[in-house]
Amino acid sequence: MVRVNACLRRWSRLRRLRRLVWPDTLFGRLVLVLAAGLFAGQLLTSTIWFDTHDNRTLEIPARLFASRLADTVRLLQRAPDEATRDVILDELSDARYTLRWIAGVPSVPPPPPSSGTPPSLTLRATSELISGVIQKRLGEPIDVRLIDAQLRDDAGHHRGILSLFDSRMPTGDFHAFLNVPGQGWLEVHSNEGQAGMHSERGALVLDYLLRIYLLRFAAVCAIAFVAVRFALAPLRQLTRAAQALGRNIHRAPLPESGPLEVRGAAQSFNAMQQQLIDHLTERSRFLAAVSHDLRSPLTRLRLRAEMLPDPAWRERLRGDLDDMEAMVRATLDVVQGVEITEARQKIDLDSMLEGLVEDAREAGHIASVTGSTRAPVKGFARNLKRCLQNLVNNAIRYGGEARISVHDDGAQVHVCVSDNGPGIADAALRERVFEPYFRIAIHHGEENDEEKSGGTGLGLTIARSIATAHGGTLTLRNREEAGRIAGLDAELILPRDD
Structure with missing residues (x-):
């Protein structure tokens, strides 16, 4: 039993969680689907932005590297002899820029030519950028074969695009082969900084999230709410029409x-x-x-x-x-x-009840009404009068008098018709009296559903049907005084459809 209760509690929690993740309403589901779909699309397209920014971050180090290569070629071309060239290489080389002569032509294929479309700063585009800068600085093309170019974070690790998230000054690592005209090939390793470009730690990502994701997500949600609400308006109208049809x-x-x-x-x-x-x-x-x-x-x-x-x-x-x-x-x-054959209209309920009380008094019965409504109620006048007339007649028949009290709380109108009869002690019988042709005979405070007394047993059936047609309820309850039943109250509750 303990295990069953634990499973039931777990299932209940899962159902509550499911309602939070997947709304019950069609409106909520459509908004969630639209917002989630557009947000997922934004996530996918954001990779393009990060890739572009990663390449842009690599662009400045690549230009610095190309400028240093151009200066190296210029100095080597002006050297009078091989010994001088070696001295120049020793002077130019340091921990961040190393140069080494290699024998023969490196067996590395050149990067493929550009297709004519605007290239992103990938390895091929970076190679083209370096070659272009060198040609502009020297006035002639130089054969440069770029082997590798990637970002290095502040800790000196190659982390690619991730270096954008936690590096204040990512640098570029380059490995290339350079052909010095008339002298041979150089193998070059270089690490170039941002040359003054400063990225705060996480500021770029935060700015992107706030300006792109948050604003766009808020705009998408607002548009989705308006669009889905507009699209579901006919469905809500159909729902209201179906409810009104009853x-x-x-x-x-x-x-x-x-x-x-x-x-x-x-x-x-x-x-x-x-x-x-x-x-x-x-x-x-x-x-x-x-x-x-x-x-x-x-x-x-x-x-x-x-x-x-x-x-x-x-x-x-x-x-x-x-x-x-x-x-x-x-x-x-x-x-x-119970058949509705008239238009819905505003009804002066106070005047209707006063008229019913006057009719009862003229017939020699005891009847009264207390309380009033704040404003007319909407309904079907002929049917509502019949409902109230049946309740008054029952109170007079079984209780000797009819006392009507009215209470209006602004949202509902409560009309209670009370009598001084013996009431109906059995709760099951209080509900069965609304069935067609069911009657009870009351003798000295005892109910006996086998004996029939007066009427046809349809008054309360008709009254409840009319109450339901107005969107209201009709209930019976015993009124107790000093521990005994002092009468029966029939309460009619009518909602306001303002």
């Missing part, structure tokens, strides 16, 4: 505009909405026709029942006919009660 099937169709895929989705959604409207209209028409067709035989049966000689049979048949007629009316009530 509350009002007669809502305005989606505009069929935008890209081809968006237009196609809007057309399919509008077609589905129209099919649902046609289906509901046909259902209402069918039920109305059935109701109309049943009324005629029911009327004939009622007339024939009155002609029965036996009073007992006549009374029993009357009861059956009343039940049949009540069932027909109840079926139509359900359809008409």
